[in-house]
Amino acid sequence: MPPVIDPNTCDGCTLCVRSCPGDIIYFDKVSSLPIIRYPEECWHCGLCRMECLKHLKKASAIEYFFPDAWLKNEGPLEFSATNEEDRAGSSPLRIGTCSARENEFRDQTLHAYALGQTHTTLCGLDLRTVTDLGERADIELTCATCARLSREGVSGVRGSQSGH
Amino acid sequence: MQRRNYAKTAVTATEPPDARTLASEAPSTEKVETDVLVIGAGVGGCMAALTASEAGVDVALVEKAWVDRSGQAGAGNDHIMAHLNQGPNDNDEAVNKWAREDTLCDVSVFDKVVTKNIPEVIVRLQAFGVVFFKNRKTGDFLRTQSLGQPAPWWLMIRNADSLKPKMANVLRKSRVSVLNWIMITNLFTSPGGEVIGAGGFNIRTGAYYAFNSKCTILATGDVVRLAANSTGNPYNSFISPYGTGSAQALAFDAGAEIADLELGKATLIPKGFSSPGMNAIAGMDAYLTNSNGERYMFRYHPLGEKAPRFDMVRATVREIAEGRGPCFVDMRHLPADDRSMLIDELLSVDKLTYRDYLKAKEVDLSSGLLEIEAGELNTWKGLLVNERSECSVPGLYAAGASSSIMNWGGLSVAMASGISAGREAALHAKNTNRLRIPPREVEREKNEALGPLSRKRERSMTPMQFEDKIRQIVARDLAGVRTEEGLKRALADLEELESRSASMFAKDTHDLMKLHEALHLLTTVKLLTVGAIHRRESRIFHWRNDYPEPREPAQHVILQKTPGEPNMIRIEYRDVR
Numbered sequence: 001m002p003p004v005i006d007p008n009t010c011d012g013c014t015l016c017v018r019s020c021p022g023d024i025i026y027f028d029k030v031s032s033l034p035i036i037r038y039p040e041e042c043w044h045c046g047l048c049r050m051e052c053l054k055h056l057k058k059a060s061a062i063e064y065f066f067p068d069a070w071l072k073n074e075g076p077l078e079f080s081a082t083n084e085e086d087r088a089g090s091s092p093l094r095i096g097t098c099s100a101r102e103n104e105f106r107d108q109t110l111h112a113y114a115l116g117q118t119h120t121t122l123c124g125l126d127l128r129t130v131t132d133l134g135e136r137a138d139i140e141l142t143c144a145t146c147a148r149l150s151r152e153g154v155s156g157v158r159g160s161q162s163g164h
Numbered sequence: 165m166q167r168r169n170y171a172k173t174a175v176t177a178t179e180p181p182d183a184r185t186l187a188s189e190a191p192s193t194e195k196v197e198t199d200v201l202v203i204g205a206g207v208g209g210c211m212a213a214l215t216a217s218e219a220g221v222d223v224a225l226v227e228k229a230w231v232d233r234s235g236q237a238g239a240g241n242d243h244i245m246a247h248l249n250q251g252p253n254d255n256d257e258a259v260n261k262w263a264r265e266d267t268l269c270d271v272s273v274f275d276k277v278v279t280k281n282i283p284e285v286i287v288r289l290q291a292f293g294v295v296f297f298k299n300r301k302t303g304d305f306l307r308t309q310s311l312g313q314p315a316p317w318w319l320m321i322r323n324a325d326s327l328k329p330k331m332a333n334v335l336r337k338s339r340v341s342v343l344n345w346i347m348i349t350n351l352f353t354s355p356g357g358e359v360i361g362a363g364g365f366n367i368r369t370g371a372y373y374a375f376n377s378k379c380t381i382l383a384t385g386d387v388v389r390l391a392a393n394s395t396g397n398p399y400n401s402f403i404s405p406y407g408t409g410s411a412q413a414l415a416f417d418a419g420a421e422i423a424d425l426e427l428g429k430a431t432l433i434p435k436g437f438s439s440p441g442m443n444a445i446a447g448m449d450a451y452l453t454n455s456n457g458e459r460y461m462f463r464y465h466p467l468g469e470k471a472p473r474f475d476m477v478r479a480t481v482r483e484i485a486e487g488r489g490p491c492f493v494d495m496r497h498l499p500a501d502d503r504s505m506l507i508d509e510l511l512s513v514d515k516l517t518y519r520d521y522l523k524a525k526e527v528d529l530s531s532g533l534l535e536i537e538a539g540e541l542n543t544w545k546g547l548l549v550n551e552r553s554e555c556s557v558p559g560l561y562a563a564g565a566s567s568s569i570m571n572w573g574g575l576s577v578a579m580a581s582g583i584s585a586g587r588e589a590a591l592h593a594k595n596t597n598r599l600r601i602p603p604r605e606v607e608r609e610k611n612e613a614l615g616p617l618s619r620k621r622e623r624s625m626t627p628m629q630f631e632d633k634i635r636q637i638v639a640r641d642l643a644g645v646r647t648e649e650g651l652k653r654a655l656a657d658l659e660e661l662e663s664r665s666a667s668m669f670a671k672d673t674h675d676l677m678k679l680h681e682a683l684h685l686l687t688t689v690k691l692l693t694v695g696a697i698h699r700r701e702s703r704i705f706h707w708r709n710d711y712p713e714p715r716e717p718a719q720h721v722i723l724q725k726t727p728g729e730p731n732m733i734r735i736e737y738r739d740v741r
Contacts, residue, residue, distance in 0.1 A: 014175050016176060016233070017176075019230065019232065020233075021229040021235070021238050021404060022229070022405070022406050023180075023229070023345070023367055023368070023674055024676065025230070026177055026180075027175065027176045027178060029176050029178055030178075035178070037179065037674075038674070040397070040399070041399050041405075041596055043399055043400075043402075043404065044400070044515070044521075045238065045239050045515065045516060046516025047233045047516065049516070050325065050516055051233070065522050065524075066437070066516050066520075067395070067397070067722055069396065069397075069522055070395050070400065071519075071521075072436060112269050113741050121555075154218055
């Protein structure tokens with residue numbers, strides 16, 4: 001989770017409420033303590049903690065924790081590829097078309113992120129680079145997220161389409 | 165006085181009000197009359213507001229957060245680009261020549277709006293109390309070179325985290341009225357098409373604000389949350405994730421010309437933690453290495469790690485794809501002092517949690533490496549401005565990353581263009597009468613803005629679900645190499661999504677902010693898509709499989725609303741000047 005507030009150190013000054021650029025921190029009038037109301041919208045900018053430290057001087061009442069996914073090194077990034085037809089040049093190059101797109105995942109969010117990851121890793125490349133990568137026999141371009149999903153037993157990801 | 169009470173209520177709110185609370189308290193309408201209205205209080209908006217105010221006009225500065233810590237420089241900035249006219253390639257000509265490398269830049273506009281104002285940015289920052297690192301013996305500014313530039317144009321800031329608070333202090337002492345926590349949802353226009361103000365609501369109280377101005381400056385920054393990095397969280401971003409294209413969307417709706425929206429990966433980031441800092445890393449002579457321990461950048465660019473940022477992203481992605489990844493930042497060779505300056509003084513300002521992240525990830529840069537990846541996508545530019553910072557609609561000005569002059573110069577470009585917009589808007593205001601906004605129109609826009617709070621929850625979409633769908637479309641058809649087929653499919657899906665926007669429901673006023681952010685994102689992405697369809701070339705971040713070469717001469721693809729026909733977009737090609 002993003003910032004966590006220590007109720008014993010916090011004096012209820014509300015500086016964190018005002019310094020948060022994302023309208024994430026509110027204030028519980030009953031306990032006179034700030035509440036991290038929207039942790040999933042936190043930029044992890046550290047401003048609340050800095051203002052807190054400047055105010056309390058000795059130590060900040062706010063500590064940051066990073067979600068696990070932010071700390072992992074998962075090895076080389078992988079890439080989605082053109083399918084066989086595309087490689088043969090019979091249809092326009094469809095880089096970044098993840099074959100899992102057509103599969104019905106129950107979790108739509110996961111689906112969107114899977115797509116986002118695949119595509120964003122490719123963006124910023126010029127056409128020639130992408131074509132080169134797609135044509136090289138020694139590079140297997142696969143969608144990292146889908147490969148992981150298929151290992152976890154979502155069947156049909158590889159088999160249902162020719163994209164991988 | 166009433167405004168102050170609102171602020172107090174807002175700061176100690178336990179939760180944002182929902183429709184029922186607002187109904188019992190009857191949300192009020194605050195009317196604010198001013199000469200110049202500035203929307204967005206990042207460094208560009210602040211400079212614009214101060215410059216206009218010093219010229220002797222009334223200024224209201226309105227923003228979604230609090231001025232002390234809002235915008236891309238909220239946590240500070242460790243370095244800033246400025247030429248000082250002290251040596252070869254340290255002058256206006258060299259900066260303009262560099263700006264020309266962004267082939268869609270109108271250099272005559274850049275020269276007047278940015279280059280000529282950069283020296284004033286440095287003078288002003290020092291007057292605000294910002295301190296630069298200087299050589300102890302000579303007293304000269306300490307400077308570094310990066311981003312493919314021909315000279316060391318980057319000055320380093322010593323009290324970097326105080327940049328925004330110092331600006332805020334100056335603003336408080338000035339005559340500028342600063343209004344926090346307000347999400348702007350519309351611009352008001354006169355029957356003659358001039359922009360005469362803006363409307364929006366306080367995200368903590370639900371109070372509606374109608375600003376009536378002689379002219380308006382838009383400065384809401386980059387458009388973020390369009391895609392995520394490897395962690396999948398759109399708020400884990402390099403640029404502030406709270407920028408969602410309000411300037412582009414509001415200006416387009418008011419009839420302004422929009423051009424050259426770029427969607428790209430601007431930088432490399434530590435894997436899983438999006439943060440600026442690559443410029444400082446390159447500037448301090450750290451290496452980028454691949455899994456074989458090679459400094460690979462020289463294979464792609466003669467300047468190595470000091471190559472343009474786009475080349476660094478491209479090279480790194482390619483290294484990884486060709487099996488030489490993962491790639492790393494290596495600072496082991498740096499003298500201990502330089503390394504600690506980089507980590508403790510520079511990167512920790514780029515993002516205050518940088519050191520915490522290194523610690524949590526158990527990376528010690530004196531003996532180890534930091535894995536990197538290409539960051540997420542964001543969009544900048546859009547509002548086409550002329551030499552006087554004016555948009556194509558009378559009474560509308562733009563500054564900073566949402567305006568067409570933005571390039572890799574970042575905050576200095578934002579501040580310089582803010583000075584220009586503030587100066588020109590003040591001049592305009594002095595020679596113009598304020599046109600009244602009809603009360604009926606205020607009432608209509610208020611209902612439009614607050615309406616989603618009263619919608620039925622059943623069968624409706626949350627703002628986040630709506631945003632997720634935009635990200636799916638961006639990822640599928642806009643983020644990679646583009647095809648006409650894909651772009652048209654994207655446009656059809658965006659229009660379909662737009663047709664369902666009235667089914668979005670906001671459970672409280674924070675959610676209502678997100679709803680309007682999602683709508684602004686949608687408009688921005690739609691403009692990006694239409695622009696990409698009509699841009700029959702490949703250049704910068706725009707790659708078309710059917711038009712792989714840049715088109716010469718370079719042209720802006722200009723988009724504008726067709727009066728009377730809300731769903732028609734006028735397209736015009738105009739040579740870059």
